[in-house]
Amino acid sequence: MHGRLPLTAQTHRRLVIKVGSAVLSGPQGRQHQLAIAAQVAALRAEGREVVLVSSGAQATGMQKLGLTEKPKSLPSKRALAAVGQPTLMLLWEQAFSWYDLKVAQILLTAEDLAHRHRYLNARQTLETLLAWGIVPIINENDTVMVEEIKFGDNDQLSALIASLVGADLLILLSDIEALYDADPRTHPEAQPIPYVERVDAEVLRMAGDSPNQVGTGGMKSKLLAAEKAQAAGIPTLLLPGTRPQSIAEALRGEPVGTLFAGGQRRYSGRKLWLYQLPKPQGELVVDAGAARALRQGGASLLPAGILEVRGQFGVGEAVKCLDEQGNLIGVGLVNYSAAELSRIKRRKTRDIEAILGYKNTDEAIHRDYFALASELE
Ligand SMILES: Nc1ncnc2c1ncn2[C@@H]1O[C@H](COP(=O)(O)OP(=O)(O)O)[C@@H](O)[C@H]1O
Ligand SMILES: N[C@@H](CCC(=O)OP(=O)(O)O)C(=O)O
Secondary structure (H helix, E strand, C coil): CCCCCCCCCCCCCEEEEEECHHHHCCCCHHHHHHHHHHHHHHHHHCCCEEEEEECCHHHHHHHHHCCCCCCCCHHHHHHHHHHHHHHHHHHHHHHHHCCCCCEEEEEECHHHHHCHHHHHHHHHHHHHHHHCCCEEEEEECHHHCCHHHCCCCHHHHHHHHHHHCCCCEEEEEECCCCEECCCCCCCCCCCEECEECCCCHHHHHCCCCCCCCCCCCHHHHHHHHHHHHHHCCCCEEEEECCCCCHHHHHHHCCCCCEEECCCCCCCCHHHHHHHHCCCCCEEEEECHHHHHHHHHHCCCECHHHEEEEEECCCCCCEEEEECCCCCEEEEEEECCCHHHHHHHCCCCHHHHHHHHCCCCCCCCEEEEEEEEHHHHC
16 A cells, blocks of 8 residues: 655645535434534644535535436526525535634636636635635535536535645545545446546546536546646545545544645646646647747747637737647737737737727737747647
């Protein structure tokens, strides 16, 4: 068995803990919730900071409305989340009040975090709450969810939040003891895996992607979350949320659950955000000079170098930059919309104002908001 070192409050101070729906629903759900609050209070007493990502709005909504089967339609899921979320928060609030801890609710959509400005606002809010000694509790804002652009599930959201707050550790609490070398529902002989150095194709093959009855993501999504965290240099612990004391055990170095190594931090700051978040909404084809400047010089992209604008996008959205041969140069955030860029492409900086009647900036994409394809691999 892989030997584990203690993850102390000095080395692993800031934690993001994600709680799955399966842990909070069912006859034992409330007991688990109370025990998780007790663990979080103990972690804070050790001098650690904790951000919770809590699923369970839809499962709570189901319980309130007496539904036994998860509805399939999106409008029903959105409405269920709206019914369940306030109760979910009330239950957390009560659970933490035993330890004189206050909670705060943060509901986010993928679109929120894909906008750099809103991303930074979310970070600032979280920093302020932590400085005030409050336990932030985050969930996806399911009431407005759009299937194609949702985070996928809270496993992914928690990995993004871990990067956003610069966490030292991500903890995923599920209804299973650990990652097994095969889906234990179909392979009763499957063995737990205590340590994963790197989430690669072989590891991904072990996981089933269908969730339990109330969950959304399944084990595959937990592995993808661990991979996301790994890219940011953050280790992940997968633990049984049905036994919340496993958090304390794992942090003491006991071999419970599965520990995914943090690995080499591949990205940080804006580059990490560009890697993880915005989905490119369009393409800019640039001329040879601009392609060279972007690739070699770390330059900004000026409208003069743009030959063609493809797709519909607004200011602040991500676009791909391609050379004339169609090769991807990188991804960046635009200072002008697609309609504006179509009018000012190939034109000199000094002409922008005359053409549009105003000028946002000289650059179509500023170098600080551009990441080369090689940096995003
Ligand atoms: N290789 C595997 N190891 C462990 N669990 C697995 C594996 N493959 C599939 N699973 C299933 O994944 C489930 C956990 O995912 P999910 O239902 O999304 O939980 P949660 O609600 O905690 O997010 C487990 O209950 C388990 O049945
Ligand atoms: N946002 C949803 C949960 C989505 C989700 O990822 O659920 P789970 O797989 O149980 O962590 C809700 O609150 O019902």
